[in-house]
Amino acid sequence: MTMTTTAVVPPPTQAGAKGRSRNGLHFLRRWGTIIVIVLVGLLFSKLSPYFPTISNFNNILFSMIVSALVSMGLTFVVAAGSFDLSVGVTVTTVSIVTALLIPYTGMAGGIILALIAACLIGLVNGLLVTYARLSGIVSTLGMMFVLGGINQYLTNGYQVPVAYGEVAFRYIGQGRVGPIAFPVILLALVFIAGHILATRSKAGHYIGAVGDNPMAAYYSGILVYRWVTVSFVLSALFAGIGGIILTSISSSAQPVGGEGYLLEAFAAVFLGATILGKGKPHLLGTLLGVFFLYMVSSGMNMVGISFATRQLFNGLVLILAVGANALLNREEIHLKFI
Known part of the structure; x- marks a missing residue:
């Protein structure tokens, strides 16, 4: 005697509903x-006739340059x-080192040495996190x-001006190519290079593999310490490029010129992780x-919303965006609490 089993097939309407x-x-x-980004842009376009203009778009791109560079570097870490x-x-x-070195080494020498200093900062961070086994939060x-102490020591709390005769250096941050600001072009070039590095190179794939599962990466033969260190060097290098452009834009180095970019960078990285379902x-x-954070800031400024409200909105948008992404991926087990 043979026994047969029949599978229970859900009704077509139920299967179709689940598929939809x-x-x-x-x-x-x-x-x-x-x-959400498009809808917010349309909302501000409705509230202010000055928002959907080429001039405002260029202003948003120009104002976000340094923050974008810092955020892209942080993305690797x-x-x-x-x-x-x-x-x-x-x-x-890097801004201070550039301004201090240019009178002695010229523009090219000052930029190169400042970027080397940035890479050394990233290297020390990477070595502390890997070989010294310190937490990334604690070490950085x-x-x-x-x-911060070195910056105060180098400047005595005063700005470091760049000589007015450094026309070529000032062009980096203040020049224009037709209607487009030259630093916007630099941002585009750095982004293209960084995107190729992240998606088309061994370094980018190994950094991602280490972030996904460091133990699996280790047993796959990937040198985990090396690529974590490389990510810190890249982070500092991108921040260094931002520091050079910032110095050129203002024709000086401020003793506390870049501290405000940290929270913006983290907000952009985690908000960006929800884009395209990545x-x-x-x-x-x-x-x-x-771009979204600076677009919102520009729109709110045009309609007369206070700075405190803009900060509140940015925080809520970040929490909601990341929370929505977590909700859409609720089938995954949540094990990271750092």
Whole structure:
């Protein structure tokens, strides 16, 4: 005697509803944040006739340059599974070093040496996190205080001006190519280079693999310590480029010029992780995240909303965006509490 079993097949309407539900969630996961960005842009365009103009668009791009560079560099560290709290102060340090060196080494020498200093800061951070086995938060917080003290020592609390005759250097931050500001072009070039590095190179893939599962990466033969250190060097390098552009824009270095970029960078990185349904930090998402934050700031300023309200809105948007991404990925087990 043989026994037969029959599978219970859900009614076609029920199966179709589940399929549509999955498709809807997939659509929201991929395009939800971008839809929010577009809707907010349309709202401000309705509230202010000056918002949807080429001039305002250029102003937004120009104002976000340094923050975008800092955020893109931080993306590599977060993708590797760590944090870098020293990126804002690194901007200030590189800015000061550039302004101090240009009178002695010329523009090219000052920029090169300042970028080397940035890479050394990143290298020290990376070595502390890996071989010294310190937490990324603790080690980079310590570096932030160290660099803050060095910045005060180098400047005595005063700004360091760049000579008016440094026309070529000032062009980096103040020049224009037709209607486009030259630093916007630099930002585009750095983004393209960083995107290729993150998506088309061994370094980018290894950094992502370490961030996804460091133990699996280790047993796969990936040198985990090396690529975590590389991510910190890249973070400091991008921040250093931002520091040089900041010095050129203002024709001086301020002793506390870059500290405000830290929180913006973290907000942009985690907001950008929700864009295109990635769920993980990526440079395109980070760049769009920075643009969204500065677009909101510009729109709120045009309609007369106070700075405190703008800060409140940015915080709520970040929490809601990341929370929505977590909700859409609720089937995954949540095990990271750092």
